[in-house]
Amino acid sequence: MSSDAEQELRSSDSLSRSSSPAPEARTNGHSEGSPSRQDTRSSRNLLDTSYAPKVLRKTSDCLVSQEPPSHCNESKVLVLYSGGTIGMVRDCEGGVLRPMPQVMENRLRTFPQLHDAEYSSTRFTDPNKPPLVLPCTGDPNRVVYTIYEYDPLLDSSNATMDDWVRIALDIRAYYEQFDGFVVLHGTDTMAYTASALSFMLENLGKSVIITGSQIPIFEPRSDGRENLLNSLIIAGNYVIPEVTLMFNNKLFRGNRTSKTSINELDAFSSPNLPPLATIGVKIKVNWKAVFQQNTMEKFRVHSKLNRNVGLLRLFPSITVEVVRAFLTPPVQGVVLQTYGAGNGPTARADLLDEIRRATLRGILIVNCSQCTQGSIDAAYATGNALCAAGVIPGSDMTPEAALTKLSYVLSKTEWSYATKKEMLQASLRGELTVAKPSKLDDLDLITAIARTMNISSPEELQSLQTVLYPSILCSVTAHGDVDRLEVMRQFGAYLSSCDYDFRTPLHVASSEGNTAMVRYLLQHGASVHMRDRDHHTPLMSAVLCDQHAVIELLVQAGAHLSLPALQLADELCTAARNGNVKRLESYKLAGASFYESDVTGRTCLHAACEAGQEAVVKFLLENKIWPETKDVYNHSPEEIARLLGHVKLLQLFKSIVPTTNGTTQDPHQ
Incomplete structure (x- = not known):
């Protein structure tokens, strides 16, 4: 457990700050620690006094075996169970569905598609708390997982910003001990939680997947089993360094989602961004769509949010008194939900004057459309009038993303007002679409090879590109040709693509000791957590080749040893x-x-x-x-x-x- 995260729960200001390495990190994360993790923040440190302090209870432990696996690779996933429909069970009296504490893990052990009891008992020697293990799925890694459960369990309708803070701090506490994270959550406010965590988890380098279900996992017919299974497989086998939301065989970027159905199993949609991954006979990841960091900084949690934000939805004949009341202190930020492409009533000078006075007082107002699809466009006079009044165009952000982003940006006390306005219009975590200059569809080399092989269909061309790109990237990296690598990146090459041995360009550059290439790759989103066929990260490759300067760069970017x-x-x-x-x-x-x-x-x-x-x-x-x-x-x-x-x-x-x-x-x- 990370000592600085524990300290933050006890701190007097709940501010995000850099921390010293945790005791587990210094000993490679094999201390079991306490059986539960207390939430000891005092009421004066909470954002919302309705928040119920929680204990994170540990039942099984992925760290019970300190020995390396003998015949296959393993990845460790931490499941944080916060509550929701997915874990409900029927009570003995009236058969009513309700959350039951400390039931989830024991019941999952009876599901063969979610737990391989034979492998677990053979592999892990402690009979009292062996972890759960997925059966072999044909993926590179066998997923070993454990469930830490919040007490009390939360109905997501009662979720507060402090619950977001708690989850973020717990992810930080166990960040170096696990390869990926799954958060089980109620569906009602899941999109808000996913959006908030996407901003709070800064420089994220591992998969964090939020999921739940419409039907409890223990019912005969349930979407929960598939949602959990798919989340575990992706968290344990794919490094998608974002906060994502898994539902109905689709993996969405978390801050692009909204709940769109009460009764359908296809309850969530991402209207302005296709899924990052789809689950069919095979798992297909759209790597080009995965958000790539452009920084070399380590993972950290920003745990202070600003609660003085709100959503104001325009409607015909809305009174100026309603708008004025909404914009009075302590409000500091507002998401203004407008018509169509960001239009407001230009004939209402009283409303525009009230909005203008609010922005002059320093209130940040973000313009988001009431429509689910499309983007804000100031081409219309009615939309341009709001821009003239100081309203910030919100592009195609969802209301959930806009609200949580506003809360996050306002809490950045080190940013000036001008910087905050700029950040609200920028894509910080892929939450909005930024126009990019058009580029050629295919690299000339790929096209030339396709013509030689008489390949013409888009599907065949895409398949050829998928096969050739990784090898070409690794070859260019081995030769230290940064300029050519940049050309390939401009053509859409994914810089964390892996070859047949699952080696990425960063593995190659780390082994070669090419610090310039390593720095370039890190600055363009290359993952420090990808593992090759030998289960080595780029850091381990650098260690085995004694590339000291590269090791320092990788550690600076958040790499850490993960050997048993x-x-x-x-x-x-x-x-x-x-x-x-x-x-x-x-x-x-x-x-x-x-x-x-x-x-x-x-x-x-x-x-x-x-x-x-x-x-x-x-x-x-x-x-x-x-x-x-x-x-x-x-x-x-x-x-x-x-x-x-x-x-x-x-x-x-x-x-x-x-x-x-x-x-x-x-x-x-």
Whole structure:
């Protein structure tokens, strides 16, 4: 659990701030921690006093096995169960559907399509709390998942901004321990939560999927099972670094969605953006549509929102008194829902004057259409009049996205009024459409190959492009040709495309040690969390090639080690035993702890002393590694050096290890 997230729940201002590495991050995330995570924010720190403080209860744990998988790759997904129809069960008395605490996980264990009991019992040795495991789905990774449940469970109609803050902080707390996240949520306010989280989770590098259902998952006929299964598969196998919403075999960008049906299973729509992925016989991801960050900053949570926002819907003959009342303090931001392409009643000078006075007072007013499809267009005089009054065009944002974005932007106290207006018109998380200059449809090389192969249909051309682009991208990257890579990006190449071995251009550039190429890829949205066939991230590729400058760049961009504890300990011990100081330096830069121990309790210092590696021992001691740590045989590294007669090592211990009153002190404590 991230210590800074825990601290933020107890803080006096709930402000987002950068944090020191969590204890689990320093030990590669294998501390089980407490069985529950308390919400201890005082009432004065809450945005909404109606918020019910919650406890996040841990039942099973994905971290019970510290050993690497023996025969397949695994990915770990955290499911945050907040409530909603998806988890309801019928009570014993009247058969009424209601949320039942601490029932979800145990019941899921009885569903063979959602839990492989045989694999779980074989793979994970702790019988008291083995995680859930999806059966083999034919995807690259076996998905291992665990459910953390909020207490009390929430009816989404009662959701508050503080619930959004709580979910965001919990994702941050476990961000480095899991490969992806699924949030189970009620459908009534799901689009609001998805939109809010998309803004609060800044520089997101992993999949966060929100889902629920129209029919409870435990009913004989339910859409919940498919929604949960699809969410888990995508969160565990596809790095789609956005907050998305999964419903009825479609994965939408979260801040583009609205709930459009009460009774239909196809309850959500994304009117102005096609789905990012569709689930049929195969899962098809539209990678070109996936939002790409243009920054190298680490993931962080902005946990302060501004509650003084509202939605004002125009209607014929609306009175100026209603508008004036709506624009009075403490209101600081308004989403104005207008007619058609953003039009208002130009004949109502009283309304326009009231709106103009409000914008002059510093109130931010965003113009969004009452229509579900289409974009704001100031070409009409009625729309241009609102722009002249200081209203900000909201493009094709949904009301949910516009409201939560306004709350997020207003809470950015470091931004000026002009910057806030600019940010409201910019696409921060893909929430609105920005006009782009038209480009050629296909790269000349792809077209030439298609003609040679007598390929003419769009489907065949797209298939050829999908096959060739990754290999060409990796080849161009290996040659260090940034200019040519930029040309390919301009033609629509997805820079996190993976080849046959699931290696991306960032894997290649990291292995080659090409810092300029790595920086370019990171600045254009390349993912630091993609894994190749060996389950290596770009960071691991850089570590194994001892590319120190690249390691620093990747860590700066939010990369972190995700090796199981025992595997990391073995790697460190092997490097120490072989006298490979450079490799140990690589692991150190990547964030590894030299205190990781193998199955015998030995650290890399034990291994170095056993092999008589003087340079390694010197390096580790200079990095404040305590020589008195005992293994399972009750031997310390210093005792091993003494038993084996390594005189020079003993001299190093005396000359480097700090002492007080003749007693060796543990610098780690």
